[in-house]
Amino acid sequence: MSTSTFPVSPTTGEPISTIARRSRLGLWLVIVADIAGTIALVISYTYLWSLNVNGGWAPPGATLTANQTNSTLPTTPSTATFAVEWPFWGILLVLIVATALMWFGYRSARSGNHAGLIAGAGLSFLVTVAVLVFQWIQMSTFPFGAGDGAYASAVLLLCASNIFHLFLLLFIGMGIFMRARKGLIDKTNWYQAQLASYYMTWVCIAFLLGAILTTFLVESPNTDPAIFGTFKQQ
Amino acid sequence: MSADTLIPEEPEAPTNRPPSMQRVRLWLQRPYARKVLILTVLIGFLLLPLAWLLLAGMNQTGAPASEIMKDIEQTVFVFTLVSIPITAFVFAVLVYSLIGWRQISGDEPPMQDSPAIRTNTIGVILWTVSSTLLAMFLVVWGLVELAQITANSYGTISADEQPGQKSSEIINVTGQQWVWTFEYPEHNGLTSDILYLPLDRPVYFNVTSKDVIHNFWAVELGVKIDANPGAITQTGVTANKLGTFNVRCAELCGMHHAYMQTQIQVLEQDAFDSWVRESGGKKTS
Amino acid sequence: MSVETAVETKTIFGSEVPQPPQHGAAGGVMRGLNFGTGLVGGIGLAAVAGWITAILTPSSASNASFAPMEPTYVYLAVLLGWVVGFMLGIGAFVGPLRWVVGRDVTHADAEYMAGKDLGRKRYWKYTTDHKVVGIQYLIVTMLLLGFAGLLAMLIRTELGMTWTSLFTPAFYNSMIGTHGIAMIIGMIVVVSGPLGNFIVPMMIGARDMAFPRLNALSLWLFVAAVPMLVSSMFMGGIQDGWSVYQPLASQAPVGMLGYQMTIIVFAISTAVASVNLMTTILTMRAKGMTWSRTPIFVYGIFAASIMGLYAFPFFQYSQILGLADRVFATSFFDPLNGGSVWLYENLFWLLGHPEVYVILIPSTAVALELMPVFLRKPLFSFNFAVAGIVGVVALSGLVWAHHMYMTGWAPAANYPFMLSTELISIPVGFLVLVAIGTFWRGTAWTRLPLMAVYAVIFNKMIGGVTGVYLSDVPADQYFHGSMFVVAHFHFMLMGAGLFGAMAGIAYFFPKMTGRFLDERTGSIGLWTAFVGFQITFISMFVAGLQGQPRRVLDFDDQFNLSNWISTIGAYVIGIGMLIFLSAIINSWRSGVIASSNPWGSKSLEWQTETPVPLENFPVLPVVTERPYNYGVPDPYEAELDSIDEDLTEKAGTK
């Protein structure tokens, strides 16, 4: 059959390699937009962290250094405190496993190992489900709620962004798996598995940024609610 | 300078085109060139009054009432002057294109094409250099003026006039939907909803807001800064003209934003002191 | 794996292409779906979602200031239900689902989705043909701009009637906010949407966009976003200006959710459209169309796409955070709880400034594109035009804080931002140079499209010069927040942007509709609007100089005169725009039939037949020369050459 020797797009008749090149570029551009969004999150987190407006960065129950106070926070449970750090890294680790599996599937597809492709994509999908579950558990067991100050808001938003990415990955992973089983991804037509691997890799980086922020930028350096301007009141 | 004397100076020019100066002179002899230039000058003179008109608009209610406002007006004046030539030139080309170079109407594309000028090195260089110089001038002017204004607000003022010293005045400005409150912390925390300022003395403002963002605009004094909830912004000014001026809120702050305005009264020191006394504050030393 | 024995093939442009199995009639479910089912789906799901949310929300739910939360939840559910239901109903999810389950689209399916043989029905469907999408964009954008224009008339009426008040302050504020954002959205789309989609693929010699289904997606997301914006007018409105500064926006009635959802959806639409346009331009140019042979309009659209792509996510996130503050009680922008108002301003203007170029660059580019055709000479210094566009893009992300000079967020940052802002006037100046260089010595064929370019350049000069005042911190200390700023950006957005778009639409009208835009009515409309425009906004400059703050419905008597004049001007604009609109509508229906290349252009898009066939070019074109090859040898060059010979002789004899 001619399909496997010279694959072409069924709708436009162009070679698959052309379609692949176009889609790869498209994906890179989508990632650019996604990066910009992630930068917006990082800016939000670091800016609020650095300002500590009204001493309202830390959740009310956090043990604070020096005279860092959060006086204006309303009556939220005093147990509210910073989140535990390791789950961020744990989740990232599991996601890296899922990504590696997708890469394995894609590599297998290119080398003609169809079983490897199906296994890689399928397992990647399952592990991504696990990541989503972990992320969900983490989010619902934070020692703070949405109203517990800027830190709480920023962390919850990072998690929400993670969850949004994970849903996308689930959709993609499911598609790659199903299509692999139908033989629509194979030795000559593997670009979609490649794109999935690329995108998952970017999502890992986004998760990594979140983990770095929540680990290294915890207590605000600004212990003195700022006065802005070029002179200080004497 | 004749062409003969110029040629030997550039013996290995790749083409034997006449040298630039010569070309410029030849260019000036073309009929349209002079006309465009004359038109530029004409339009430039027509635009010239703008430099004063803009200031006249700004001065309607008694500005400038401070050095800062004077600096601002000077900037506006200079910017208008320097942008007139380039604006006039562009307008002149537009006008001359319609009245000078041939124009046709009709339903069919013109039979005869225009000259195929793909570029013009001298013209492009002239434009680039002059627009860059212009931009540089504006940048430098702006940076210097900004430093100047900052200095006029608080920078270079002598030590005993710095914030908190006795020959200066600190005023806490608070915006709130939809009123301004001025507190004089050095006078028993006297508060007022009209801004009283002593003449010729540095005044420092700590500006903040109780709810949403407002903008403290002392129009004729050329002072403007946001009043942000959750932060204090600071600025300063020395009023140098007696009279009644306006404070307006210059940031949309909700329903009655339009009415969030009040007066500024610049008073002689004696009058200021007696206002302070009568309103229950303690007199300046 | 089971291998099917016989594979169908289909002949596409002369080659046999194997087809995936065809399930049912071509088009599948898409056959039954159109705008109507979209409306049913949207309204239905909105109603259901709203109803369920109302039931599930305990009536005691309230926020920190004891306001009941039920309206918020219900309105949000309605908006989400609308978007999802509408996209579902029109068939946006069919493609992705078919991809997941591996039921690939056949050639017959694709042709159905491109609207083949569907006649007028294809304009009401999720059609992938770029020409259909272009027309759809044009209609939706005109509706949106018309709506915003109506609000503008009401605003000016209120401001002109200085002796009384027509509207409550709350409604007035909601009008200026809605007017602003509707105009901004409309202007972002008005060139890139209709002309970017309809013209660009043809201009580069392609058969369609790179991702035709994404093209339909971007359009219909835009269509889904617009009603949400309008709906907010009925939910208390957007009372906070188009920039919806926090925390004022979190005080606002639930209508603010309409704004936030609009932006969130519109940002997706923009990102999708940008990715599509950029990929198309980068990978699908005809053979031989090197970068130096690519028309300037393509550069303009490309530049706008870059800026849309990197900048819109910031806007989107600013609104996501605002929505979270409102719905989930987070505190990104609530200073009492650790939030910062400057965070909002930074995120907003990180989009806000690039976005003004997203508006200006395409309409400048369309002006530059059509000038050579009507002046019958090449574009002056193509390289400078490209350099100008590149320079603007490069600096666009570095100037946002010139909108924040007076916020006090970082006084020291005013120095570098003043520098970068003033530098950007150099590349903008390049574009002006290219325009006047092209006018230079050109025989002007004074048809409507070219005449509009005169207006554009005039307005752009005024907008640009006043922009330079504003970019100067000391001067901005007076002008910020005043009517002066309003006049400045209207000169840019409307004076340069909208008039440029009108030029572009008049120019491409014969290709898009097969008919000429009526010259007489169109010109009367254009120049009436132009005159009104000058009256309105020059007197608005005066009001700003006198010290009138912007966004006020009432003001001191001192400002009466300039406001009266401004309002009269606004009515003149309104009349002019209506005349122009009537020219568009009448010409579309019964204008003079145009040949396929009525302007005698040498560009690829005009070499197609009109009406343009589905595949644009039966045979893909090959480009062999630079664009804008118009013109005859310059007589003065000949003169120079003769002097040249003279000099050479003299030099030789010496």
Ligand code: HEM
């Ligand atoms: C030479 C080019 C330009 C310069 C130097 C410039 C400068 C500025 C500055 C400094 C401001 C802030 C004023 C203030 O709020 O205090 C401003 C506002 C604005 N500019 Fe420009 N501008 C330029 C071109 C444009 C263009 C091309 C557009 C649109 C097509 C535009 C649209 C706007 C808008 C919409 C605002 C007001 C935003 C708001 O506060 O609502 N500007 N401009």
Ligand SMILES: [Cu+2]
């Ligand atoms: Cu206010």
Ligand SMILES: [Cu+2]
């Ligand atoms: Cu800007």
